[in-house]
Each structure stands twice: as structure tokens, then as C-alpha cells.
Amino acid sequence: MSNTTYRNNGSFKYKHLSELQKDIEELRLDIKVSNNIDLFKKKIYIDNFTIPNSIASLPMEGGDSSKNGSPTELTYRKYERIARGGSGLIWLEAVSISKEGRSNDKQLWLTEENWTEFKKLNDLIKTSAKEEFGEDYKPITIIQLNHSGRYCKVNGKSSPIIATHKKLLDDRLGISEDHPVVTDDYLRSLEDDFLKSAKLAKKAGFDGVDIKACHGYLLSELLSAYEREGEYGGKFENRIKLLTNVIDKIRADIDCEGLLIGTRLNLYDAVPYPQGWGVSKSGGMDVDLQEPKALIKILEEKGVKLISLTMGNPYFVPHINKPYDIGNYTPDENAIISCNRLINEVGNIQKTFPNMNFVGVGYSWFRSLAPYVGAGSLENGLCNIVGFGREGIAYPDFAKDILNHGEMISNKACISCSKCSEMKSKIGTCGCVIRDNKVYLPIYKKM
């Protein structure tokens, strides 16, 4: 890998659905397509909540908070655009549960002091959606609670908090062999920090919380802490303990009554065993869903009904996580293969747990053909809700266009150029440099 910006050989090249279908056949992919775009109009019922359609706007960390973690004008602007865009499920970006757990000094951080600012954000989402789609229209809002673990940055400096050493990832970050691993007491204290944040999220009016366990952050790292000693490492029951304890505590707390509890969960880290989760234990990089499935079964028994699935680690293998045409290295597979993995493995899980509502991922790369791919997934039971990440910042009206006009407009769609990711990694603040260029191109240029 190198830092030069490369163009992926398998860049998006399709003008018509038939061309994509031909490649799906020739490459023997599992991606399904359908013209039945009305499938996105299906409402999803979870407990007392109704998601008004089957489209989710996935979390996109914007790094635009004030010093104390509150939303700023850029944050409000982004979510107002997304709310007016029509996604039935609005899954907000990573919000830190603690000061030291922030991914950078501009990451949102929910506290006793600023929860009313988050209430303002949630109210803005709800009222904007109502103004746009009518009095009865209510998107469901989920706030993603996170501890950034090895990707914490404080005062502009990398300040990794690690649960276990993982040589491949440590080397990438310059973490030395003697860097301390957090204690069990510290991890135990996080259970209450997550609970505290969930209570604040409830007070702020969010419909639900996501206990984030993906993309290599702390709870995700713990899932594969095979080599950690003590109560949060080693055997499966220990590695999933922080996630499941947090869920139990939120479920049992009277102040959180009625809160939807979900998680954004990695299915596959694409980091070899014993450093990665969802990876074959017999060597190599094959997907092995035995442990992720065992965890999801437990989550289902605990009453979790909504899970957003994902893969990879944006700091290590971004092509697995968000297939791209242009990025800072050339992956050893074409983007369509990465999309196929995401769509197919989520499908495998949705079929195994038919009563769980899984949000799928891997669609933005398909640009204006994404509605057909998403409809194919819905038609074939590969997910209950189709999730879009980058489209939310490139083309916030994508959901409205799918639902009202049965299409997405190609010159409004994300072109998977990775400029937003580049901004996120360099300065924290990010947005779509291409389609929202009035706001983000000047910031990009200045960077």
C-alpha cells in the first residue's frame, strides 16, 4: 500500500442496469437487482415505533462539533438536509460517551451540560421531516454512542486507548509493545458511561441508541480480544461482555424505558485471526460468521430488534468498509466484489435471523443504479432496511427521489472519490467535497 491516490481498476462504469446485470452474471456475484422500487415504501414496525419506509441514512461522522461536543451550524445543516431527504431511519453519527473517548476534538460528545443542544438537533430532524412530508410523518432517530478506543485523539494528538495489542493495527498507529492495555476496572466503568449517555439520549428525545461495536473502535476491538486476560478477554462470553452488559443495563434502567436499543455491529474485520473478528480461525482471510451469529442470537434473546451490519476498519482496510473508485491505495479486489461481500453476508445473517431488522450496507458505490440493487436485496430478503452512508452527505434527497420518482439522479450521486474520508482522517471535519462543494471544497482546499 502507498499514500499515492490510485484509481481502482474496477471503477464504476455502468450506464444501464443491463450492463451491471451482465457483470453480476459473468462474475457469478450474489448481488440481486429488481425493478420493484416500490419495495422501499414498506414500513417497518418495531415495538411501538414505525419506520415510515425501508431506507436508512447511515452514520457519517462530520467532525463539526464545538469544543464541548455540542452540535454546530454545520451539524444542524447536515441533519436538516438528511431529514428533508426522506430516509425513514436516520442513524446519527458516532457521538462520544466520554472526553477521552473522542475520535478528535471536534467529535460530538453528549454530556449533562449539552444534552439540550442534542434535543434541538433531534427536534430539528423531526420538524423538518414533518414540514416536508406532512404532520404524520415521523422518521426514527437512532444516536450512535461510541468510545473510539485505539482511534482516540485528544488535543489534536493520537491518544490510543487499547483493550488488547494487535500487531498489525499497532504498527500502523505507531503503538509500541509496552503501550498499556486498559484495566478491567476501566472497562467496567464504561458500562455506566454508556448508560449515562443512553439516559441523556432518551431525555433529548431520540427514539433509540446504538451501542457501537464496529470499525475497530473499543467495543469492536473487544470482540476479537482473544489474547486479552481478565474478564473482558479470551473466551467468547468475555469478549462480548461489555456490549451485552451495556445493553442489559440500559434495558433495566427505568429512565431508558421505551428506548429502542440497537447496535452497529461488525460482521467481519478483514484482519487475520487472532487479531480479527468474523475471520476464519484456520488462517487466511475468509469470512467466518460463527461468532457473529452466536452474538446476534444472544442480542436477539436480550430483546434487540434493530442491528446495522457493517465490516472492516476505515483506518486499515477502508475498501472493505466503503468500496471506492479512488482511494489512498489500490485494493486487491474490485469495488463490486467488496460490495458483493457486504450485501451477501448481511443477506446470510438476515436469512438466519428472519425476525431481526437488519440494516444493509454496500449500496452507495452503485450510484444511480443503487435503487435497483437495494430493491433486489429487499425482494430477496437480504436485509429489511437498505442503508446508505456517503449518499446522505452527497445527495441528501436520494431517499425522496427513490420513493417519489423511483430513481436516483446520476449527477447528484456520490462518486466514491474518498475525499470526505481524507478530510475525516486529516482534520476531523468532513463533508461531500464534490456535491456539496460550496461548503466543503473551501475547507478541503484549506486542509
Ligand SMILES: Cc1cc2nc3c(=O)[nH]c(=O)nc-3n(C[C@H](O)[C@H](O)[C@H](O)COP(=O)(O)O)c2cc1C
Ligand atoms: C466520512 C465518513 C464518516 C463516517 N462516519 C461513520 C460513523 O460515524 N459511524 C459509523 O458507524 N460509520 C461511519 N461511516 C461509515 C458509513 O456509515 C458507511 O458504513 C460506509 O460509508 C459505507 O456505506 P456507503 O457505501 O453507503 O457509503 C463513515 C463513512 C465515511 C465515508
Ligand code: SF4
Ligand atoms: S466526497 Fe462526496 S462524492 Fe466523494 S466519496 Fe465522499 S460523499 Fe462521495
